[in-house]
Amino acid sequence: MSHSTRNYDRRTSGEHYRGGRGGSGRRSGGRKGRRNDRGIFILAGVLAALIIVAIAIAAVKGHGGGETSETSAEETISKEKMAVDVLVDYSAIKGSGDKAVLNLKGLDRETAGKKLKETYSWxxxxxxxxxxxxxxxxxxxxRKAEAEKETGADSEGTVYEVEVDDPLANVTIMPEKEQFEVPDVIGEEIDLLLDKIYEEKLGIRINRTTDAALATAELQSGAETAAQEADYTLELPxxxxxxxxxxxxxxxxxxxxxxxxxxxxxxxxxxxxxxxxxxxxxxxxxxxxxxxxxxxxxxxxxxxxxxxxxxxxxxxxxxxxxxYKTMATFTTHTTANEVRNKNVKLAAQAIDGTVLRPGEEFSFNTTVGERTEAKGFGAAGAYNNGEVVQEIGGGVCQVSSTLFNAVFRAGLTTTYRRSHTFEPSYVTPGMDATVSWGGPDYRFVNNSDHAIGIRASYSDRTCTVSIYGVPVLEDGEKWSLESKKVKDLPMAEPQEITTGTPTKGTAGSVWEVYKVVTKDGKESSRKLDHTTNYKGHTPTFLKGTGESSSESESAENESGSAGETAEPTAPGSETTAASAAHSTESEHKTTAAATTEAEAKHPADETTAHAVVQHAGAPTAAN
The missing domain is CATH 3.10.20 (Ubiquitin-like (UB roll))
Incomplete structure (x- = not known):
């Protein structure tokens, strides 16, 4: 019979005895006795209601307390002393003896752990x-943390991410250079066993994730020897x-x-x-x-x-x-905007000379760093949440996009790339890689067996990037990208503006980009590599007019094609890079020949496979 049951029996028998004696009293007391009975009933009802409320509150806290309730449970287990005899056999620890048994009675969880861990030195x-x-x-x-949502310029483009084999992906230990301190696995087993014992004996459960394979404690019964007489036995993994x-x-x-x-x-x-x-x-x-x-x-x-x-x-x-030789080279052309061109030059200088060991990953944002005025970067047109703004470092996306195309043609693996929100102008849509500090990055891995180097330069409105290393493609094999527009997306509904210049807007578009492999000049395969969606620009009209201005359309196209950064030109321009970007691959001239200018920029011992992309129409600002 439990303590609570015995108390309950004594309590009920006493009440019955007193009630028996009070029967004649109530009969002689009349109304007074009935009023007392009503008062007792009312008081009992109030007390019952309070008890129910208290139980409900405790239940809510128990279920919804989250970390607070778990912490409270752990604190209770850690501090409350064991009230009964509980024997733990720890003879599995070498040197502790064949009959090593600890009685947990009078010990709290923390003290019990210390006593067991004092029996050995690790x-x-x-x-x-x-x-x-x-x-x-x-x-x-x-250790990759949960990816945060990218913010800032051009955070709405299409994302392309590739997982590559990482030899360190399954590494869970963190050794030092000189030595590895082996984790105390005995201490880990002791902690698991004591958690099990105190939780069971105190009736408290903690929502803890444990490895079931390591929780080896088993309740012993029918004991005859000293070891078997223990309630629990410590077992090593x-x-x-x-x-x-x-x-x-x-x-x-x-x-x-x-x-x-x-x-x-x-x-x-x-x-x-x-x-x-x-x-x-x-x-x-x-x-x-x-x-x-x-x-x-x-x-x-x-x-x-x-x-x-x-x-x-x-x-x-x-x-x-x-x-070693130049594995691939790619060139794009910039605008006449001096500030933007300075940004392109600084970004190119920052990545120039970078050496990547086999398996090492390149990050544009990490290598170039934050674009600040202190580093010489200036403010140029940029897109942020669909609006043209002046941003420090505007234009550097041209360097990352040029790098991406060189990396692809070298046969290396791009691990992360995001397209611009809007169509770019300095490369065919679908072949761009936007970057922004605190936002999108461009990354690729050196999947070759040798170290590779990056050459990057800017001169005379031309940005050139080359990859130097031991070729990973077979002799005579070349990779290239071909992009074509496959769909115009519906144009957004016009929006009313109270100030500024109205625009007709542009439709969004969908581009398919194909990986084309040639062998000794003949095409050997053509496969869809990726599909990119670009947003269109919302038409606007001045309040009270109901229509947009055709004169300002080209200015909108000019800035809208820029992706992350754009430099609007004078209104009324009929030929823009945006219109050039809308042309298909057949309208782009791609050459693969070494140029005098490229040879001047790169060491004489390099063999330059020079790919120049020149759009129809005058080159304009783009990022």
Whole structure:
């Protein structure tokens, strides 16, 4: 019989006895007795109502408290002492003895954890044995947070994102360069077991995500030996599996690949690439590391310092210099706007000379940095939420778009690109890559086996980007993009304005872009690569007129084609880059020949495959 049941029995019997004696009293007391009864009934009803309200409030807090209720439960479990005998067998810990049992009675959760963890000392390490450890550079292990919504200029274009194989994608440990401190797996099991015990005994559940495979505690019954007499038994995890996981990840993170004379940097004074010498690498044997880790755990050598087994991998003495060449080049033309052209020049200078090791990802925003007046960038026309504004750094999208086209033709992989909200003018629609600080970025990965370099320059209203490296495409193979408009989207309803210049607006459009592969000058494949949607410009009219002005239409087209940044020209211009952007691929001239100007911009030892895109009509501002 429970304590609550026994109290309830005594309470009811007492009331019955008093009621029996009070019967004659109530009979002799008449109305007074009935009034007392009514008062008692009313008081009991009020108390019952209060109890119901209290229970309802507690229930609401219990279900809707979120982190607060969970924190409260954890605090309760941590501080409340165990009121009954609960025996825990922890003899699985080496050195604790065959009959190691702890009674939790009188102990709170925190104290119990300390007592169990005091029974052993953990400081197991794996040492990096790379003989060239001083020159070894740890890879960057990034953890992708939930992507935030891009804001700012041109955040409404079509997004293209590609997931590439990342050797560090499954890395969960964070070793130092010199050593890896093996996590205290015994402490983790103790915490899981104590959580289980105190939650069960206190009747409190915490909404905690745990690995069921690690929660190995089992309730013991029918005990005969000292170990079996315990209520709970601490069991250690299957360390062979954990040891293999740790060892395989260390082998990836600590691997030091040999260097075989790849490019190391760009000499800005001479314009020549600097090649590094060959260097030996180091490769680890994950199986042997795992074997040592598992043995140390089994033997109870919790303070072991394990030397990672590995071997030197020789770098090739033969330089890769003879294999390097310009993989692809792309050129676009700018406007006569001096501020915008200065921005293009500064952005080109910022990415010029960038070297990417194999597997390394390039980020335009990270490389160029924030576009500020302190860095020399000026204000030029830009689109923000569909409005033409003056933005510091307006025009840099031309550099990112030129880079994208060079990267594609080199056979490298673009990992993130966003098109402009509106059609661009300096490249065929569908071939653009908008960027904005705090907003869209342009990224690609070096998926070749050697380091690559980027050359970028601006001169005489011309922006040129080249990719320099060991070609990834087969000899005679070339990649190109062809874009064609497949649909005009309905024009938005006209909007009334009270001030400013009315516009007729433009229709939106849909463009299909094809990847065209040629072999020795003959087309071998043509495949749809992506589809891009562009918004149109909303027609406007002055209040009271009901119609827009045709004279200002070209100015709207001029700025509207700019994507992120645009530089409006004088009203009345009949030939604009926007109209050129609407033309199909057959109306664009694409050449693949080295030009005198390009040769002057790039080192003489490069073989330049020069692709120039020139739209019909005069080049205009675009970003």
């Amino acid at each position: 400081s197991m390490k794996v040492l990096n044995t790379n003989p060239d450890l001083d020159n070894f550079k740890m890879p960057t292990i990034s 299957e360390f062979n599996k954990l040891a293999k996981e740790y060892a395989s990840q260390l082998a990836v993170i600590w691997e030091d690949k040999p260097k075989n004379g790849d490019i190391a940097s760009l000499n800005k004074e001479t314009g020549k690439w600097v090649f590094g010498g060959f260097e030996d690498g180091y490769r680890f044997n994950s199986d042997k590391i795992a074997e040592k880790l598992a043995k140390a755990m089994k033997d109870g050598d919790y303070s072991a310092e394990i030397k990672a087994d590995g071997e030197v991998v020789s770098g090739s003495a033969a330089s890769s210099k003879d294999k």
